[in-house]
Amino acid sequence: MSENFFYHALKIDHKICYGCTLCMRNCPTEAIRVRNGKATIYGNKCVDCGECYKVCPSGAVYVAQDDFDNIYNFKYRVVLMPSVFLGQFSEDIRASQVYSVIKDIGFTHVIEVEAAVMTHTKLTNKYIREHEDKKPLISTFCPAVVRLIQVKFPALVDNLIPIKAPVDFTSIYIRKKLIDEGADPNEIGVFYITPCAAKIAATKSPVGEAKSTVDGVLNMDTMYNMVYKQIKQHKEYDKTVSANDAPSDSILFALTNGEKRLTHCKKSFAIDEIHNVMDFLEKVENDEIEDLDFLELRACDESCAGGILTCGNRFLINDRMTQRARKLADRERNGETSRRKEIHSQEEFLFANSAVAKIMPRSMMVLDDDISIAFEKLTKIKEIAAKLPQTDCNVCGSPSCHALAEDIACDEAKMSDCVFMQRNLEMRNSLKVEESVEIMKKIWGEEKIKDYVLKK
Amino acid sequence: MHNEFKVVEGDFANAGKASSDIKKTLKQLNIDNQKIKKIVVAVYEAEVNAIAHAYGGTIYVDIDQDKIVVVIDDVGPGIPDMDKAMTKGFSTASAKVREMGFGAGMGLPNIKNNVDELEIKTEVGVGTEVKMVVNFQ
Structure with a gap:
């Protein structure tokens, strides 16, 4: 550990x-x-x-985040804004207004993360076509799912699609664009507005990648507060700024079914919420589901609309995004806006920079690398677990009796941490009440025990 | 390490308890992932076989540092023609069982492909004992 x-x-x-x-x-x-x-x-x-x-x-x-003022370390301050950010704002606030206000609060460039979705999808579909042998292929979009597979389903690590996320594509694109326009690479700072903690973790220590593609991460709730304050105070904003980065079918990518819809597969599933994902992965690991091609798995209910840093109800966020996509699709049909965006001209460059290094299994289940030690521990766990009360009362400081048994076998807890065991030992005169209290203090701290005594 | 699981006739809904438990244990022992997969597939298959054909039984699981031994002991009709039962695509499963997605006649051949040793003792009208062994090394 x-x-x-x-x-x-x-x-x-x-x-x-x-x-x-x-x-x-x-x-x-x-x-x-x-x-x-x-x-x-x-x-x-x-x-x-x-x-x-x-x-x-x-x-x-x-959720720890970077200091906002870090953006001023750069001359070119780019914000990568996921579509889900626009879903935070009520219907009467236009996407272009949000774009404009973001510029007012200090950024020089705003680009929607989903701008890269079509390029990303093209590559994903190509990978799926070329890797029949690795099916079912699993999306790496949700970093919490990638880590879940690494620690709990290591057998499925090779099924993960080793392609960077759309946010990385967008970041690489905008950086190149600015450099091509003559900017000094050291003067470009790219910041990402994240809806969840997993994206931050993935950005700070990317799975299978050496270096992060962004310079900093800003929490969505913080950004929402900053932007909404400006809007509420009726600050003037530049009405010439347009929100026109991503085609209509791309902006729903981060919602449940967003990827599945765009993937060319016969048999695929879109599953959200971490317990649902774990249940399904158990089945996948057992080969219980035949001819499975592709899995879109997201840790949050309603996918990124349900991210822990989003503001407001996930179903409302989902609905606003869906409405926006519908309106955008209408405009595309009427020829008011093109589905082809500037980013598409950089497809080859993005393809060349899209790969992630090998994703390694990081099993948290393994008791020891040496099988004889692991076996010894496992035997011990079974013995201990059989003696514990199976109440899962948490008073020992572990999440369940079984988890306590594992902690004891790994020398991270003691049998006497169990309150039932304490009573038992006290009854047999092998433990004094004072000693029990000391044990409880170690788990629950001085204060809790003190308060309890006082209340009596 | 010893563990036992009951097999209830026709209870497909609860199939997979034994294989899930085995999977967790083998993961903790750091057994090769591909090997775990093979064991899980074989045990699940055998469990479903017993649920489909027998009147009930017990799964005995013994794990030590070198190998896993799984015995599925059932009270049931037995297997009249072992050669046929080992043939891919042969199945005696009823229409009802097939409807549930089982009974493709891949059971025993599939088990054989996934284990190191397979021993089947059967007596018509009495029952069947399927013993499978997978060595970890």
């Missing part, structure tokens, strides 16, 4: 956390424990899905 494979943007503020166990109980990969009264994340088990952030009642779980 010592070596950390991944960067995580999800963090827990121990000054705020009061150890309620809600995050621990809801973590799909059992990556959280309570120690010293505070929730603690095991870095190699966490996949950045954000379930803990969603359930935290105190706001102790937060």
Whole structure:
């Protein structure tokens, strides 16, 4: 557990956390424990899905982001804006107004991430055609899903499509465009507005890539506040700015079915929400589903519209995006706007820069690389688990009795951490009540025990 | 390490419990992924066979550092013609079972392809014991 494979943007503020166990109980990969009264994340088990952030009642779980003022380190300040950002704003706010206001708050260039979708899709379809042997092919769009597969379904790592995400394509494109226009590469800063923590983590330590394609990440809720404030204050904005980056069928890419719709496959599925994804991957891993071609898997319910940093209801966001796509499609039909955008002329260049390096399995399940030690531990886990009360009460600071058994076998917890065991040992005079209290203090911190005594 | 699972006649809805449990254990032991896949496919297939044809039975799983041994012991009609049963595409499954997506006649041949040792003891009218072994090395 010592070596950390991944960067995580999800963090827990121990000054705020009061150890309620809600995050621990809801973590799909059992990556959280309570120690010293505070929730603690095991870095190699966490996949950045954000379930803990969603359930935290105190706001102790937060998403670290780059300082906004970092943008001023650059002369050319580009923001990569996902379409889902526009879905945050109510219907009476036009996309072009949001574009314009973003420029007012400090950026020199705005480009919609989905501008690159058609190029990305072309490449994905080509990859699918050429890799019959690796089916089912799994999209790498959702970074939480990629990490989930690395840690929990390592057998499926080779099924992941090793192509960068549309955001990387857009970033590479805009950088090249600016350089071609004479900009100094060191003066270009590209920033991405993210709807979730997983995208930040993926940007800071990209899976299978050496260097990130962006210079910084801005949280969607922060950006929403900045932009919405300007709009609410009725600040004047430049009405000549147009929002015309992506064709109509591209702007729904980040919603559920967005990729599936564009992929040329006979049998494909679009599955959202992390538990649904895990259930389905179990089946895929067992070869239970025949002739499966392609899987679009997203950790959040309603995909990126349900990202933890989005503002407002995910179904409303989805609807606004769908409406926008419909209106855009009408305009395309009437010849008011072209489906062909400037980015398409750089297709060859993007293709050449699209590959990610090999994605490695990072199994969190393996008890030890040496099978005899792993076997010993596993035997121990089974023995311990059989003795535990199976109440999954969380009082030991682990998410379940079984997780405690694993923690004990890996020397990260003790049998006497279990409150039932404590009673048992006390009854047999092998543990003093004072010792039990000390154990509880280690798990729950001084304060909780003190308060409890006082209340009595 | 020993584990047992019950097989209930006709209960396809709950097929896969044994193979899922085995999968988790083998992942923890750092067994090669492709090997795990083969074992899971074989056990699942055998489990479905027993659910489809037998009146009930038990799956015994024994795992040690070198190998996994899975025995599926059922009370059932037995297999009258073993050669036929090992032929791809041969199936005695009823229309109802086929409708559920099972009974393609790939069961035993598929198991054989995925394991190192396969031993089948059967007695018509009494039952069948399928024993499969996969070595980890």
